[in-house]
Amino acid sequence: MSAPAPRKPRWALRAAVAAAGVAALYAAGLGVQAGLIDYVQRILLISGINVILAVGLNLINGTTGQFSIGHAGFMAVGAYTAAFVGVHLAPHVAAALGAGGVADAVTFNLALLAGAALAGLTGVLVGLPSLRLKGDYLAIVTLGFGEIIRILFNNAQFLGGATGYSGASAAGLPPYTTFFWVFFWVIAVVTLIKNVTFSQTGRSLIAIREDEVAAEAMATPTTRLKVLAFTLSAATAGIAGGLFAHLQGGIRPDDFKFDKSIDMIVMIIVGGLGSISGAVIGGVFVAVSLELMRDLQQYRLVLYALLLVVIMLVRPAGLLGQRELGLEWFKRRRRPTESA
Amino acid sequence: MSLLALERVDKVFGGLRAVREVSFTVEPRAIFGLIGPNGAGKTTIFNVITGVYRPDGGRVLFDGQSVGGLDPASIATLGVARTFQNIRLFRAMTVEENVMVAGHKLHKAGLFSAIVRDAAYAEDERALAGRARELLEVLGLSQHIGDVAGSLPYGSQRRLEIARALMLAPKVLLLDEPAAGMNSAEAFELERQIRFLRDELGVTIVLVEHNMSVVMSVCDRIHVVDHGETIAEGSPAEIKVHPRVLAAYLGQEDEAAEARA
Numbered sequence: 001m002s003a004p005a006p007r008k009p010r011w012a013l014r015a016a017v018a019a020a021g022v023a024a025l026y027a028a029g030l031g032v033q034a035g036l037i038d039y040v041q042r043i044l045l046i047s048g049i050n051v052i053l054a055v056g057l058n059l060i061n062g063t064t065g066q067f068s069i070g071h072a073g074f075m076a077v078g079a080y081t082a083a084f085v086g087v088h089l090a091p092h093v094a095a096a097l098g099a100g101g102v103a104d105a106v107t108f109n110l111a112l113l114a115g116a117a118l119a120g121l122t123g124v125l126v127g128l129p130s131l132r133l134k135g136d137y138l139a140i141v142t143l144g145f146g147e148i149i150r151i152l153f154n155n156a157q158f159l160g161g162a163t164g165y166s167g168a169s170a171a172g173l174p175p176y177t178t179f180f181w182v183f184f185w186v187i188a189v190v191t192l193i194k195n196v197t198f199s200q201t202g203r204s205l206i207a208i209r210e211d212e213v214a215a216e217a218m219a220t221p222t223t224r225l226k227v228l229a230f231t232l233s234a235a236t237a238g239i240a241g242g243l244f245a246h247l248q249g250g251i252r253p254d255d256f257k258f259d260k261s262i263d264m265i266v267m268i269i270v271g272g273l274g275s276i277s278g279a280v281i282g283g284v285f286v287a288v289s290l291e292l293m294r295d296l297q298q299y300r301l302v303l304y305a306l307l308l309v310v311i312m313l314v315r316p317a318g319l320l321g322q323r324e325l326g327l328e329w330f331k332r333r334r335r336p337t338e339s340a
Numbered sequence: 341m342s343l344l345a346l347e348r349v350d351k352v353f354g355g356l357r358a359v360r361e362v363s364f365t366v367e368p369r370a371i372f373g374l375i376g377p378n379g380a381g382k383t384t385i386f387n388v389i390t391g392v393y394r395p396d397g398g399r400v401l402f403d404g405q406s407v408g409g410l411d412p413a414s415i416a417t418l419g420v421a422r423t424f425q426n427i428r429l430f431r432a433m434t435v436e437e438n439v440m441v442a443g444h445k446l447h448k449a450g451l452f453s454a455i456v457r458d459a460a461y462a463e464d465e466r467a468l469a470g471r472a473r474e475l476l477e478v479l480g481l482s483q484h485i486g487d488v489a490g491s492l493p494y495g496s497q498r499r500l501e502i503a504r505a506l507m508l509a510p511k512v513l514l515l516d517e518p519a520a521g522m523n524s525a526e527a528f529e530l531e532r533q534i535r536f537l538r539d540e541l542g543v544t545i546v547l548v549e550h551n552m553s554v555v556m557s558v559c560d561r562i563h564v565v566d567h568g569e570t571i572a573e574g575s576p577a578e579i580k581v582h583p584r585v586l587a588a589y590l591g592q593e594d595e596a597a598e599a600r601a
Contacts, residue, residue, distance in 0.1 A: 009458050192455060199454030199461065200440070200447045200468065203433070207441045210430035217390060217424075218442040219416035219508055228451075322432060 022184070029180035041179065043291050045247055048182035049240045050283035052189045054267035055276055056236030059193055061265070062274035062322075063202065064229045065209025066131065067139040070146030071237055071264050074119045076256035077149060078238025079245040080159055082115035086176070086246065087167040108176035112185070112242040119238025120231045122149075127230035131223060146261055153253040166250030177247035185243060189236045194276055196232065205229055209274075259301060263290075266304055270311060272318030277325040282318075341404060343368045343544050344389070344420075344512050350397030351384050351568075358384045360568040361398065366512070366561075371538055371545045373559035373576075375552075377588070381568040382548045383425055386514050389546075390422050391415040403511070417444070421510035423501040425517045425548075431490030435481060435500055438489050439472035442507035446471055475503040478541075479533060494521040499533070506537070512544045513537065519551040527554050534558050556580065564588075 032041060053075065060068045090107045097103040130141040159165045166172040196202055207215040208222050216222055245251045267286045271278030293300045311318065342365035351359040359381045366372045374382050387393045389400055391412040400408050407415050416422075421442075430438050446467045449460035476482050479499040484492055489500060498518050505513055515534070519527045531554055537543045549555050555562065556576045564572040564579060566588040572579060579585055 008462060009456075195455045195457060196451065199451070200443070200464065201451050201454060203437055203441050206433060206437075207430045210432055211428045213392070213412075214424065214428035214430065215441070216412040217392075217416055217422055217428075218504065219413045219444050220441065221413055 021187070025183055025187075026180050029178060029183075032179045042247075043287060044179065045177060045182050045243075046291075047284045047287040048186045049243050049247070050263075050267060050287045051186050051280050052236055052240040052243070052283075053264050054271065054279035054283035054286075055190050055193050056233045056240070057264050058268045058271075058274070058276065058279040059197070059205075059229050059236075060233045062268055062272075062279070063197055063209065064205045064226060066226060066229075067135060068142040068230070068233075069139050069261050069265060070126075070142035070144070070149075071233075072256040072258070072260035073142075073146035073149035074122060074234040074237035075241040075244070075260070076153060076251075076253070077122050077234075078112075078115035078119040078241030079251050079256070080115075080153060080165060080241075081118040081238070082111040082242025083165055083167065083173050083245040083251060084159065085114040086111035086173065086242075090174070104174065104176060105181075108181065108246065111176075111246075112239055115242040116235040116238040119241065120235030123231040123234025124227060126234075127227040131226040131230060143258070143261075146256075146258060150253045150256055153256075160252075162253060164250050164252030164255075172249030173246050173251075175246060175249060177243050182243055182247075185239055189239060190276065190280065193232070193236070197276060201225065201228070206274075262301070262304070266308065269308065269318055272320035272322060274322040275318070275320040275324055278318055278320035278323075281320070342366060342401075343370075343403060344546070345401040346385070346389070346398065347401065348398035349385070349388055349395050349400060351381075351388055351393055352396045358568050359388065359395075359565075362565060362568070362570055363398075364563045364570070364573060366544060366546055368511075368544055369538055369542060370561060371534065371547060371559050373555045373562035374546060374548045374565070375550075375555055375562060375579075376565040376571075379567075380565045382565060383516055384568075385565070386422060386516055386546075386548065389415075389514065390420060416508055416510075419509070419511035420514065421505035421508040421512070422514040423498070423505055423516055423518060425520070427494075427497050427501060429489040429497055429500060429504075431488070433489055434485070435476065435487050435489055435492070436469065436472050436485045438500060439475055439504050439507050440468045442504050443468045443471060445509055472503075472507065475506050476500075478506075478536065479503045480529070495523070495526045498522065499530070502533070502537075506541070506543070510543060512546060514546045514548075516548045517550060518547070519549055519554045522551075527551055530554065531558050 032044065053071065057071050060066050086107055089110060093107045094103045097106065126145050130138055133141060153159060154162050204215065204220045204225055207220055208225060212222060263286055267282035268279050270285055271282030290300065293303060296303065344366040346362055346364050348361045348363050349359055350357065350361060362385060374385065376382055384393065388395050391407065391410050395408050399406050402418060402420055407418065430441060447464055449464045453461040473485065476485055479502055481496060481499055481503060484496060489497065492500060502515065502518065519530055522530060534545055535558060538545055547555065547559060559576055562574065562576055562579045563570065564585050571584045571588055572582045574582065
């Protein structure tokens with residue numbers, strides 16, 4: 001026995017499953033809005049946004065084995081872009097489609113994609129020069145990048161400078177971020193990252209993590225692949241940023257400080273570096289624990305540090321290590337015994 | 341025309357000339373031995389050929405084309421594959437995945453195909469897994485196909501490195517001490533496999549090895565270096581009795597006698 005022979009894609013079936021999934025998600029969204037108090041809803045939405053951030057960052061830090069600690073910078077680029085584009089696009093879309101839910105959905109998703117695109121482009125620009133660096137050096141460059149982005153926004157007067165950006169209206173950015181859209185994008189991003197990871201591209205990324213010299217000797221285009229991983233990761237952080245902006249109603253440069261990047265590192269380390277399902281668990285874990293520690297505010301970083309130390313002692317590879325939960329995991333686990 | 345040629349290749353590290361005007365040519369479908377005492381510069385020569393190091397003088401010609409200055413991935417793509425003296429497997433990946441990584445030539449569908457999981461992606465995965473299975477069969481690793489590479493016994497890890505290198509569909513395969521850490525039964529099996537690669541797969545082999553019984557048995561031509569310099573080249577029979585080789589490489593009379601035995 002060897003790799004699960006991929007079946008011929010059945011597009012009609014897939015379309016049916018996708019349609020059913022969207023309908024179910026929409027119904028669940030209505031249920032959540034009707035049934036859960038705002039506080040719990042908010043934790044759910046933050047969890048979803050964290051999952052997007054963690055799964056994206058894991059592609060660089062876990063799968064490819066590079067160490068980036070400036071991810072809040074990409075999130076900020078996505079957040080500001082989506083907010084700005086959303087504000088300026090909304091009247092035009094409303095004029096074309098008529099004001100209402102459809103126009104809002106179109107505006108919001110175009111804004112999110114714009115945020116993803118600009119964040120991804122920033123990823124290329126940062127990645128091209130810096131991915132020749134390894135380990136600590138790359139970490140320092142990405143850390144510096146995150147701070148530069150924040151300071152740029154701090155000084156960008158047309159985006160509100162240090163007081164932040166919330167559009168022209170006094171009510172702030174429109175609350176586009178709903179349960180449906182957050183989890184629509186969670187599913188889209190997790191599927192994207194999972195399909196990239198379980199492919200020849202993903203195998204090559206893991207090979208870079210495992211032994212870059214050997215990967216090069218096996219004709220792997222290491223620089224191109226690292227930049228690709230960085231770009232995809234940055235773009236997904238951009239999506240998360242756009243969702244975050246329209247959840248908060250306004251964004252400030254201080255929303256994307258260094259500790260935000262650390263939060264993301266905690267998510268992927270708690271879950272297990274290199275595991276997509278681990279990143280999902282880690283994202284939810286950080287959202288919930290942050291809420292529980294809200295009263296402690298400035299002491300939570302101390303608690304995080306303690307938590308990391310405990311995890312390193314008890315489960316050095318994180319909750320899941322590099323394993324995946326789900327059908328693939330069981331197939332993987334079964335294979336050796338079948339072949340024996 | 342020779343497949344691989346080194347022309348007066350130099351490699352300097354600071355004040356040390358690790359390789360000094362080394363020249364040799366490897367004919368297609370040869371099994372070419374490169375031997376010498378520890379520190380003679382054999383692995384450095386491999387690193388120059390594969391682009392890990394840039395030669396400080398001279399030229400490396402592959403298929404008539406100069407490859408000096410190309411990066412390792414480009415040289416590997418041209419058809420020069422290698423294994424490593426200090427095993428460099430992708431340890432956390434399965435045996436099969438290790439081999440599949442090197443299958444760029446069978447990988448035709450783009451990233452978009454993988455993302456939408458279309459027919460081209462499925463076809464690619466099938467082709468990669470199929471070829472990996474064939475090569476693992478050749479190297480006698482079929483029973484380990486789903487195992488994590490880092491968990492294999494030492495000798496199997498060395499053979500997995502060979503299978504992975506073959507996945508590049510190379511014209512030349514550089515083997516850096518493939519028999520190191522193998523017992524004599526494994527080494528004997530390795531000899532058979534090396535001949536199989538040449539005879540059945542048409543791969544030209546350059547072999548760095550300290551196990552003299554393997555070298556003398558499989559090589560049809562042997563090049564000897566010491567302190568970065570060529571000291572002899574010839575057939576195994578000639579090398580066994582070459583006075584400079586005996587003096588420099590084998591050193592003492594009793595070891596020379598052992599090598600002859």
